Amino acid sequence: MTMPSAPVAGAIQRARALLELSRPADAERELRGVLAEAPEHATAHAYLAVALDAQNRGAEAVAEAHEAVRLAPEHWFTHYIAAQVHRGANRLPEAVAAARASLALSPEEALTWEVLARAHLQAGQWREAAEAAGRGLAVAPEESDLASLLSLALSSLGDAAQARETASRAVALSPESPLAHLAYGQAALAAGDPGEAASAFREVLRLNPAFDTARGLLLTALKQRNPVYRVLSRLRERFFGRGWLVLLLPAMPGLIAAFVLIALLHWGAWVAEAFTTLRLARGKTTRLLFASGDVRLAALCCGLPVAGAVVLTLGAVTGLEAVATAGGAVMALVTPVQEAGHTGSRRARKLLYGWSALLAVAVAASVPLSSAPMALLTAYAALATIWIAAGVRRFLGT
Template sequence: MENTTDYLPRVQLLLSQNRHAHAAQELRRQLAQDPHDPVAHALLAVCLLEQEQLAEAQSEAELAIHLAPEYDFAFYALALIEHRAHRPKQALAAINEALALDPNDADYYHLLGQLRLQSGQWQAALQAAQTGLGLDAEHAGLHGLHARALARQGRPDEASHAARSALSYAASSSSTQAQAGWVALETNRPKEALEHFREALRLDPESDFAREGLVEALKARYWVYRSFMRFVYWSGTLSDGVRRGMFLGAWLVVRFVPVLLPIYLAFVFMSWFSDVLFESLLRISAYGRMALTDRQTRHSNQFLGLLAVAAGGLAVRLAVPGAPGMDLLAMVALGLLFPLAGTWRLPAGTPAWQRSRWAGFGLAAVGLLSVALGVMNLAVAGTVFLAFVVGAVIYTWVFALR
């Protein structure tokens, strides 16, 4: 039987070549000889993660932790899996455990910073990046994270400098190019962002991170979208309490100054539908259609479908003034756009996504019932439709203030 570490050079070489399936085969051979090897279990978890086998990957990482509770890399592997599965609280707990066991690994700070960035904790993300760079000054991922955190804090010059530093260490990395693209986008340089995303996709045509950025850069060519996103990035520098106060304050101002209602409604519409609206506009060009993912195209189809139903209902109502239920059909179709867009924003399969989805189904059932009752000219249709409106408003406010 070979020494327990003899397999590591082969596995590390395969991992560096992104040959995760072959690395997994090597690791399974090792585990057949020594099923209690925590290193092999943790590395196998990473291989399975890269092959999108999340459930099996999690089992391997948890087994590695069970076999060696002091093994920091096993907790790091588990954190990567939880992060990929859109479970930020569990990912944060795992990476904090890894750092408690080994506070001197730059990769651990990189993941910690990513989690903080995604949760809107810009200062904490910046601190994680700076701590990690203190351990490894040439870590391109940490330079990119540093740049993103600075951009989100409204420090464009420092962010641009940090992005250039990342490129100086790993210009041939798709991830680094994409990070530079996001920094350029968040600091109002959409043309430069487009170049970085194109280069990132040239280096890795399968990169979802780069493709999402490319779509954002293409949408930023529209000045309305670009202006709205500049506001979104600016508001991201504010605390949650201040953002909620702004939202409620705007609503109160409109109550007392009705002339501002059109501006407020336009802002609400953009807040909910800017992404899918401009993604639908991208479908006009062949390049835009190719840039969109299947998921974005599907969302666009659903969005345009509901708009078509609303337009059809209004058209029938205008053409045949006495046609019952058509005005209700139009308003229900427009109202259902909100739970639909709310569900899109959530990671698929998560509990929040499931709740949002079922809320949407419930609203659709109530709305369609009101339309059916309206077609039959029953007076109760108005009461049922009112229940639909109340449900849609509650959903909108709950989601907006979540």
């Protein structure tokens, strides 16, 4: 790598300090000054990539990281920075490749094992993440973040006991680490201990109030403490994604009953989800965990079964079959609304909300048309949204 002059070295040290203080724009200015004097300074390009990445300027950060690697391909640090920047840009295969290139040059760098483990975790590659974190711990056994990452991977692999033990070690190594407490909460949740998990996630938020992942997991843990919600969620997870069974329907018509059961289990779980969210949103200690949109969605999904039951009862009393069936369809709308609300991709969410609106229009139209079959088909379509939503998320993202 380029041997810096004293002024250049001082500027780079200032840039590093500014990055540690979370002042990436100021660090960028320092580094631009260095590069104006020494345009082929690999270290300056590497740190500039970090500064740009911290400002969510992914494409520029990647370009600077590539330039650093071009200028100093024989140094582990430039490849390590490239891995870090690629991971920040969600270019995970490139991040893994860069981390492995860095480790080929210097396998004793715990930081590189850490970024490799993080990239594998981000990609959902649990075994690879556990292996990378374990290799890193062999190099630096007192590194809390590596122990935390190993615990997170073990939780995802279903090894709750080992995950909890590893997370406990991470917390002991660094009691003020939000990541360590997050890993402990994840392990407790995997072990079926939502109370302990909630305590861990609260500690994460005490240490870092902006840790949104912990906020979402805390809500999950609090909901899991509700036994009805817990049972329905487990049943829903067990049967989720079995849409391929539809291919067997011509040969095994009895599977229709299984499909109906799966759809009803999902519907029940979504109702329990809405009720639990609304209850927690009214609690003094938990109300700040919810965005107003989450509360409105929960209120709507608690209101739909009530409104549907009223309409169904009215139809039964008056003998109007279409009205009674429309009441059942109104109740079924909980599934498409919740599926839309819990979809991360904006495009997929809009599409599913549009589908929900279309179903609502169909329910409303079935009453003046006195069409019970139309209302019934709408109810079936609403309940079947669990499979429709899975397909939408697969093509448009979660």
